[in-house]
Amino acid sequence: MSVAVDKPGGPALARRAWTGFIRRREASVLVVAIALVVYFQASTPLFLTDGNLRNIAQATAPTAIVAVGIVFLLVSGEIDISVGMVAALAPYLMHYAIDFYGVPAVPAILLALLLAALVGLVNGLITTRLKVPSFVTTLGMFYLLYGILLTTSKAYPVAIPSSVKGDLQTWLGAGDWASLSWCLLVVVFFHLVLTRTRWGLHTISVGGNMLGATEAGIRVNxxxxxxxxLVSTLGAFAGLMEAFRINSIDPNIGGGTRITFTAIAAAVIGGTALAGGSGTVIGALLGMFVLAVLQNGFNLVGVSANPFFLIQGLAILVSMIANQYLSRLRRAGGS
Amino acid sequence: MDALRVEGVAKRFGALTALTDVNLHVGRGEVLGLLGDNGAGKSTLIKVICGFHRPDAGRILVDEVPVVLRSVDHARSLGIDTVYQDLALVNELSVYHNMFLNREHRIGPLLNNRLMRRLAEEHLREMGVDIPDVTVEAAKLSGGQRQAIAVARSVYSAARILLLDEPLAAMGAKEATIILDLVADLKARGDVAIVIIAHNYAQALQVCDRVAILQQGRITFDRPTAETSVAELTDLMVADYRGRRRAAGG
Structure with a gap:
């Protein structure tokens, strides 16, 4: 007969570890991500193969980069639904600069990013100075950019300019792991910005208590x-990366609102509050990973693509409910 | 020499007149109690002095030099710091991040969290405020603890003019004593001018050198505490209330 002996401090250590875990905003989505990986690997041996992981990485990376910007904006209490159209327009801006005005490749890419930042500036000024709700501002901007895109491109895809082809294209998206590498770089950098810099602290303050932040002297606008x-620039970068990867500049990059809504879904699933004040970049990456794994896993196990949106909708609802529950646990757990 | 002088300040919000020809002054090492009913304009006056609102008329002098306060940051740079009635705390941030909000210690671009944690613990210990863990979110604190953090934030900001907008609201007896003792210590130091808004006249008389009453946007009473009493202050406030009721009724 064996006798179970409690090690001194064992249960307390486990309790501390559990409390520490549930205090992390990414906790619930991490559990879901691991469960999905285990489930799909058990269902099909193709899941954890090099080729399939590359597929998931390429599907995840551009939207995850947009989600990083969305996290910052949601945390500061605003939203941008025009970012998908910025992603679609940016490769065309590069193409126009190179093929119509003879701008060299790198300055043309920088110009596209700069113009995207300008779109963000206009969105921001309309929202903060003219007090137009950001949903409405960016809805208007979405259609404005869509009109510019269709008018100037005549809705035709074009080839990547020849001056970009080669190493530049490989490094910026066409390489096997390029998009994932950029994505991880962006995630790590902006995770540090949100959690370890003044800008991150002020972003949380503005979304958490705008009056308080103003009274503390923070320039909230x-x-x-x-x-x-930031979100517009990251949207443009994601669009350029995607164009380099598919080796074509297409007005359907980002799928209209698809990239925007998927990025918002990833941020929300990852624990970012729509009301502002809290959110995590790592959580958004995990949220995006969950959505990509779901879609990829369904394909592999032979489930029709049609119910995917049903699952995505449920994932958003379940993750929100789980986040509410974990928030209550965090508060009850106290210090 | 007055550390702070307010001359003829007026402030309107649309059709509402919040302040009319307000004059007050406070010197270094002096505590001025600002009393008044709800809606009398006390918080508006504090927000004008701290650079949050711009006055429509009048001027503000710091150390006898006229200043145009462009922002809260600008006022802070002149040594004016404020504890707001709403405390200006961010629930989602830790205690120590709240204490150093917008004057964070940094190493290069990164926050120096270790230093801010240590300083927050030291400041709160010096104040006698019991907060076991400064890394917890402000949302988890009691009303008194939140007030104490807001006060500590301003007190340890090296302010030369300290504005306290109802710092004793939501405080238990012990916590109120901590704040009053802190104000007394600052007064004893002799280099800080303090304006404190209070509803409890006994507490105001306990710690203030002078009291001023703001009624319907005007200063109607300004006298050393030695020359007044709780009873007199109460009578003045009641008389004002009755006067306004009569005016509204007829």
């Missing part, structure tokens, strides 16, 4: 405008 510019 500057923080908000900055985050509008």
């Amino acid at each position: 500057r923080v908000k405008v900055g985050n509008f510019m």
Whole structure:
């Protein structure tokens, strides 16, 4: 007969570890991500293969980069639904600069990013100065950019300019792991910005208590405008990366609102509050990973693509409910 | 020499007149109690002095030099710091991040969290405020603890003019004593001018050198505490209330 002996401190250590875990905003989505990986690997041996992981990485990376910007904007209490159209327009801006005005490749890419930042600036100024709700501002901007895109491109896809082809294209998206590498770089950098810098602290303050932040002397409009510019620039970068990867500049990059809504879904699933004040970049990456794994896993196990949106909708609802529950646990757990 | 002088300040919000020809002054090492009913304009006056609102008329002098306060940051740079009635705390941030909000210690671009944690613990210990863990979110604190953090934030900001907008609201007896003792210590130091808004006249008389009453946007009473009493202050406030009721009724 064996006798179970409690090690001194064992249960307390486990309790501390559990409390520490549930205090993390990414906790619930991490559990879901691991469960999905285990489930799909058990269902099909193709899941954890090099080729399939590359597929997931390429599907995840551009939207995850947009989600990083969306996290900053949501945390500061605003939203941008025009970012998908910025992603679609940016490769065309590069193409126009190179093929119509003879701008060299790298300055043309930088110009596209700069113009995207300008779109963010306009969104930010309209929202903060003219007090137009950001949903409405960016809805208007979405259609405005869509009109510019269709008018100037005549809705035709074009080839990647020849001056971009080669190493530049490989490094910026066409390489096997290029998009994932950029994505991880962006995630790590902006995770540090949100959690370890003044800008991150002020972003949380502005979304958490705008009056309090103003009274503390924080320039709330500057923080908000900055985050509008950030999300637009990251949207443009994601669009350029995707164009380099598919080796074509297509007005359907980003699928209209698809990239925007998927990025918002990833941020929300990852624990970012729509009301502002809290959110995590790592959580958004995990949220995006969950959505990509779901879609990829369904394909592999032979489930029709049609119910995917049903599952995505349920994932958003379940994750929100789980986040509410974990938030209550965090508060009850106290210090 | 007055550390802070307010001359003829007026402020309107649309059709509403919040302040009319307000004059007050406070010197270094002096505590001025600002009393008044709800809606009398006390918080508006504090927000004008701290650079949050711009006055429509009048001027503000710091150390006898006229200043145009462009922002809260600008006022802070002149040594004016404020504890707001709403406390200006961010629930989602830790205690120590709240204490150093917008004057964070940094190493290069990164926050120096270790230093801010240590300083927050030291400041709160010096104040006698019991907060076991400064890394917890402000949302988890009691009303008194939140007030104490807001006060500590301003007190340790090296302010030369400290504005306290109802710092004793939501405080238990012990916590109120901590704040009153802190104000007394600052007064004893002699280099800080303090304006404190209070509803409890006994507490105001206990710690203030002078009291001023703001009624319907005007200063109607300004006298050393030695020359007044709780009873007199109460009578003045009641008389004002009755006067306004009569005016509204007829």
